[in-house]
Amino acid sequence: MAQKTLQQKLAILSDAAKYDASCASSGTTRRDSRNGGIGSAGGTGICHAYTPDGRCVSLLKILMTNFCIYDCAFCINRVSSNVERARFTPEEVVTLTLEFYRRNMIEGLFLSSGIIKSPDQTMGDIVRIARMLRMDHGFKGYIHLKTIPDAAPELVAEAGLYADRLSVNIELPKDHSLKELAPEKRPETIRASMADMRLSREAAKDRSFTGKRAPKFAPAGQSTQMIVGADKTSDRDILRTSANLYAGYDLKRVYYSAFSPIPDASATLPLIKPPLMREHRLYQADWLMRFYGFDAEEIGGARPDGNLDLEIDPKLAWALANRARFPVTVAHAPREMLLRVPGFGTKTVNRILAARRCGSVRYADLLRMGAIMSKARAFVSLPDWHPGALTDSADLRARFAPAPEQLSLFG
Amino acid sequence: MIRVDLPRFDRFEAWRSAARRLAGAGIAAADVTWADRNCATNDLFGSDPLPPENDRKIAVSRDFIALARSVSFHSDPERWALLHAALMRFQADRRFMSNPADPMVVRLQMMSKSVRRDIHKMHAFVRFHEMPSDGPRRAFAAWFEPEHPILQVATPFFARRFADMDWMIATPEGVARFDGELHFLDPVARPDLPADASHALWQTYFANIFNPARINTQAMRSEMPLKYWKNLPETRLIADMLADAPRRVDAMAAAGASNAPAFAAKVTARLRIPADETPPETMDAARDQAARCTRCDLCHAATRTVWGEGNPKADLMIVGEAPGDQEDLQGRPFVGPAGKLLRDNLDQLGIDQDRIWFTNAVKHFKFAPRGKRRLHQNPDAGEISHCRWWLGLERRFVRPRLTLALGASAAFALTGRRDPLSPRRGKVEVALDGGAVLLTWHPSRILRLADTEASAALEEFRSDLRLGAHQAIGGPGH
Secondary structure (H helix, E strand, O other): OOOOOHHHHHHHHHHOOOOOOOOOOOOOOOEOOOOOOEOOEOOOOOOOEEOOOOOEEOEEEEEOEOOOOOOOOOOOOOOOOOOOOOEOOHHHHHHHHHHHHHOOOOOEEEEEOOOOOOHHHHHHHHHHHHHHHHHHOOEOOEEEEEOOOOOOHHHHHHHHHHOOEEEOOOEOOOHHHHHHHOOOOOHHHHHHHHHHHHHHHHHHHOEOOOOOEOOOOOOOOEEEEEEEOOOOOOHHHHHHHHHHHHHHHOOOEEEEEEOOOOOOEOOOOOOOOOOHHHHHHHHHHHHHHHHOOOOHHHHHOOOOOOOOOOOOOHHHHHHHHOHHHOOEEOOOOOHHHHOOOOOOOHHHHHHHHHHHOOOOOOHHHHHHOOOOHHHHHHHEEEOOEOOHHHHHOOOHHHHHOOOOOOOOOOO | OEEEEEOOOOHHHHHHHHHHHHHHOOOOHHHEEEEEOOOOOOOOOOOEOOOOOOOOOOOOOHHHHHHHHHHOOOOOOOHHHHHHHHHHHHHHOOOHHHOOOOHHHHHHHHHHHHHHHHHHHHHHHOOOEEEOOOOOOOEEEEEOOOOOOOHHHHOHHHHHHOOOOEEEEEEOOEEEEEOOOEEEEOOOOOOOOOOOHHHHHHHHHHHHHOOOOOOOHHHHHHHOOHHHHHHOHHHHHHHHHHHHHHHHHHHHHHHOEOOOOHHHHHHHHHHOOOOOOOOOOOHHHHHHHHHOOOOOOHHHHOOOOOOOEEOOOOOEEEEEOOOOHHHHHHOOOOOOHHHHHHHHHHHHOOOOHHHEEEEEOOOOOOEEEEOOEEEEOOOOHHHHHHHHHHHHHHHHHHOOOEEEEEHHHHHHHHHOOOOOOHHHOOOEEEOOOOOEEEEEOOHHHHHHOOHHHHHHHHHHHHHHHHHHHHHHHOOOOO
8 A cells, every 4th residue: 555645644634533523722821932932822712714614724623543443333433434544643743733833724733533552552642742742843832632531641641731622522412322322432431531631620720839830731621522413312411411511520612513424424323414503503502501691401491302492592492481581671680681681692781781880771772782682672671662562472483483495505 | 174194004103192182282073184094085185283282181091092092903094083083072071981882982892893803814814825035944925915904913913923933924004024023014016925835735624624514604704704715725625615515415325334344343342342240249340340330310420430448348337428529520439528527537536547448328429510510419219229239239348347327318328217317326227238337427417507506516426436436446536
């Protein structure tokens, strides 16, 4: 077999990495290259490009290799797949990262890998690449490393010193789904590695007896990913799992990845059209849990089957199912209740609170402050607006749901 | 009419010093024209001189300056007059800036947002080409066309990021050149940038990171507006990627599942050795099996099974209720606040922890999530009964002379009795397996109670610890 060129390897190993949704490069320590090295990070992340699937390209997202001894039914790289295999040398990963970085194409590297030989061997190679970037090249950009469950703790500890973010994927919302579809993975070891990361991050924040601060451990925190639509789990159960993960492991993000057809699919899983709208609604629901004070039961309970309404957003769905709580009097309502008004975002609510201190807030003021009044009008009362019977009208949902027609994907 | 000429660079500073003099002299925005090198100005009228420097104090806030500076990089020719008007208004009413519903504030904020977005997009979409270099530093150059004249405010970012290379970013507004220091120069014609092999690799990456099964061109266009496309090497591929996507998706569906390569079954067989589920004969075997326990539903939310630890030949066994938040994270019993209270008191009473087996009635943490915290919940009778299997194994292997049950859940697990703990505390009962069980408070109860009640409960707890240690190990604790 002829040696593959760098370009061929890049094609194979980026194709193999694209099913991981994470692309964040924000929220790490502020640093730059004015005192040596190359690169900078901190503050908001930057998306350097967008592909036609609407996803941003912020990091060079590649696998070290797509050889893998595991047989996860949903994964293109599983051992039983006939996909073409390749393996980067550590030097190749470092060169690609730095050359793309110098041309301002990326914020840094997101490195993952198939499991080769053993978890320790794989994690060891991942750590080596991160060490070369940080120590040999003074790379100050962003590094996100996948940690391999079951890898030795000292390897993960070293990874945390170089990486801004570490992540391990929970893969599926229910333990029994994971056992069925990814028999080599164990849910308890995945959660245990998240727990270890949380404890390591907390330990790194404590000062020692001498008052010296321990070296930072994965300062941009950890995240995880759940595949949506490969099993029968309801959205309520997915959100419950997310709530448990956020509460337990101080995760920065749970990514939801609509199960997407892969070349050379497994017979176990049907090839389906990826449930993109469901994925979108889950992200909205996740946002409501993290920034709007909703809990999983409230959002997941808006419909009896525990699934999110695909036609309207989950906040609107909750408001329609809880109309007795509306209309909200904008002049007096507490922040928590303003946050529950459909059409009010967190920024709008902050502006409303500031504007209330300067005088009465009217309909036109809300429009200027960014409220989406087409949604909010049924749920608020103002000095110059009262929804009257609108809040309780039977056809209120129909006013928001899209007309029943098939939209083209390529519009 | 007064005409103020603004320079090509450092325009905001020039505006600021002129506006200060104008505002000091009470000259309204309508009586001034601002001539900006970046836009054509109506020059038909002659200009009156700027009013002289004056002592009148001009009020500005930090927020006002920050917003004004940001707006000054907007391309709208009206921005200077608008800022002048805002400055005049601020002299009369300092509070208007803090009202987010004020139309002038809304307009300034919108302009500032547009500028910030353009800066962000410049940081995202500049693409450097490598240039020949005769020095030790590598050299790069780019051409970029921002929406607003943001060269000066957007390029310090590149100086911090690419400090070890020489670079130049040319824009219609002017040129930023970096050689260790950042310089701003007059505009030049669009430079001819040499081909760069890394751009071809970048295109390979862009084409392959794309998932043809989830087309969403609207998201792409809103985040990467068409106006930026012409200077991005990767956007040339988009039309073909889109055109080919339906065929690729159809091909995946048509191909369907395939036969696994021959070696796959061998690899899988090696990894999937079925776990030994025969009743364990040793503590280690029991621990391994318990790690996979799914007898109740707690395992789905908890991190892991928290098995007992300590001396496997101990005469004294201490059984708590269930792991808490810290125990669940660390995978060890009695390492949270209640565990610390227990261990501190054992130490104070001179009871040797190395002679004790510590465990819990239930081996998984039960909780309700609340934002970033997990609130402890008591296990129910069903969960305790399911977990009794493991506690029974631990007791069979350790064979303690006495077991200390902490709290009602441990008491129920060991004795099968659920009646109130208060009358039973401090007394020895017979466990379901025939062993002796001394009942006492759970230390978390002591942590929960108010001061006087807590100290009474603590005394009872300590006296029970002493009694238990005396009966089990006969050691200190009298």
